[in-house]
Amino acid sequence: MKNASAARALGIDFGTSNSTVGWLRPGVDSLLELEDGKITLPSVVFFNMDERRPVYGRLAxxxxxxxxxxxxxxxxxSLLGSKLIKHDTSVLGVALPFKDLLGLFIGELKKRAEAVADRPFDEVVLGRPVHFVDDDPVADQEAEDTLVEVALKIGFKQVSFQYEPIAAAFDYESTIEREELVLIVDIGxxxxDFxxxxxxxxxRDREDRENDILATGGVHVGGTDFDKQLSxxxxxxxxxxxxxxxNQAYMPTSHHLSLATWHTINSVYAQKTVLALKNMRYDIQDTAGIDRLFKLIDQRAGHWLAMEVEETKIQxxxxxxxxxALDRIEAGLSVDLSRALFESAIAPLLEKVRASVRELLVNAGVLETEVDTVFFTGGSSAIPALRNSVAAMLPNARHVEGxxxxxxxxxxxxEAKKRYG
Structure with missing residues (x-):
């Protein structure tokens, strides 16, 4: 039988910025190639008006x-756990429920995985953050329920979840040769999540790992929040x-906040937003900034600017x-962005991360000196200030990058292989 010893189920990491799909087979890397030979598919959908079709990932x-x-x-x-998930958005002139938007993208992950594997999949283990929503168990459960609903609608028959940092722990465990007490730091x-x-x-092969998981925790702070503060x-x-x-008051910030937040950028282009800004312009002392904002809106350049900010964070x-260089908006316009400015901008967010780690250690009854290893994963774990601030809390731990x-x-x-065979 074809792929007889391969797993029956997929593991899907539906990420805020990038997504991956894992399928366990003997002697082969578990991550499937999803686009142009790469294991990641950026979590992006572009609805092409000219050709009346959705496109995904890098092509989008x-x-x-x-x-x-x-x-x-x-x-x-980011829609999961938010009020937006119960509403529609306008796409190609048609009202599309946000749930269906999630279904389009996760369905594309399933479709691409099945094409690469040359077989269908009915079972899936989905990754989830420890908290979709901080300090709101009801909204958190609604977010998970939404994912179940979406996964069933696109064709999966059995759906279960694993915390993302626990999944990362199992990946790291497959490489070690001795027992370790490990703090998983997953910054997506x-x-x-920790x-x-x-x-x-x-x-490794134990079915029940509950006693090995001393504590889990997390906070709703990630790469898009770092982008937002830099912006x-x-x-x-x-x-x-x-x-x-x-009148000496500051200009209202809501439009800039929307422009600095990926999933709300489109709202800045709305006619009512432009009218509100035009009315506001008469009351602003120096109109140079708001006039540039009008140019950006006219060009629909918000996503372009957000990508430039994200690339700056990476650099x-x-x-x-x-x-x-911002010549696209205005000839000769530019700004020099420094690591020092970035680190200052995200300092309050890093304190939230540290506080979450401290709480985790207290909940586990573990001293900071007892942790053997810090395992960093997630795209934003590369930020030096973040790594250093977490590492400084655990003086005896070695640092491993996944x-x-x-x-x-x-x-x-x-996990999918363990649960479904």
Whole structure:
């Protein structure tokens, strides 16, 4: 029988920024290639107006940047647990429920995985953050229920979940040779998730790992939040953020906040937003910034700007400054963004991360000196200030870097094999 010893089920890491799919087979890397030979599919949908079709991943970003008319949707996972998930959005002139938007993307993951595997899949283990929503168990459960509903609608018959940092722990466990007390630090696009787990080669095949998981925790802080703060502190002042009104009050910030947040960028283009800004312009002391904002809106350049901010964040993990040219908006417009500015902008977020780690250790009854290993995964775990701030809390721990974009998907594949055979 074809692939007789392969797993029956998939593990899907539906991420805020990137997604992966794992399928466990003997002697083969578990992560499936989803686009152009790559294991990641950026969690992006572009509704191409010219050709009346949705496109996904890198191709979606390419068509958007090439100037095709249409609607770009990113950070789809951020819809889970939000009020937006119960509403519709306008796509290609038609009202599309946000749940169906999630179904389109997760359905595409299933379709691509089945094409690569050359077989259908009925069972899936989905990764989930420890908290979709902080301090709101009802909204958190609704987010998980929404994912179940979406997964069943696109054709899965059995759906279960594993915490993303636990999945990353199982991936790391497949590589170790002795017992370790490991703090998993998973910094994704939307959340920071942690687990404190006792791992060992002889524990790998156990069905019940509940006693090995000492604590889990997390906070709704991730890469898109870091992007947002960099945008607000470094870029949005060029577009009127922080401007003074004639009565000395600051210009309202809601439009800049929407522009700095991936899943709300499109709202800035709405006619009522433009009218509100035009009315506001008469009361602003210096109109240079708001006039640039109008240019950005006219060009529908919000997603382009957000991508430039994100790329700056990535560059600042290994350089001290990045020169950001904004000629697309206005000839000669540019700004130099520094790592120091970025680290200052995200300092309050890093404190939230540290507080979550401290709470995790207290809940587990483990001293900071007792942790053997810190395992970093997730795209935003590369940020030096974040790594250093967490590492400084655990003086005796060695630092291990997993596959930043693949550890969770690999761990979910291991879990899928255990659960479904």
């Amino acid at each position: 970003l390419h068509e958007y940047l090439e100037g095709y008319e249409g609607r770009l949707m990113r950070s789809l996972k 696009g939307g959340t920071s 687990s404190l787990v006792r791992l060992a080669p002889e524990r 607000l502190q470094g870029v949005m002042p060029l577009f009127g953020y922080g401007s003074r009104m004639k 600042l993990t290994h350089t001290d400054t990045r020169h950001l 596959n930043r974009f693949g550890s969770i998907g690999s761990g979910l594949a291991i």
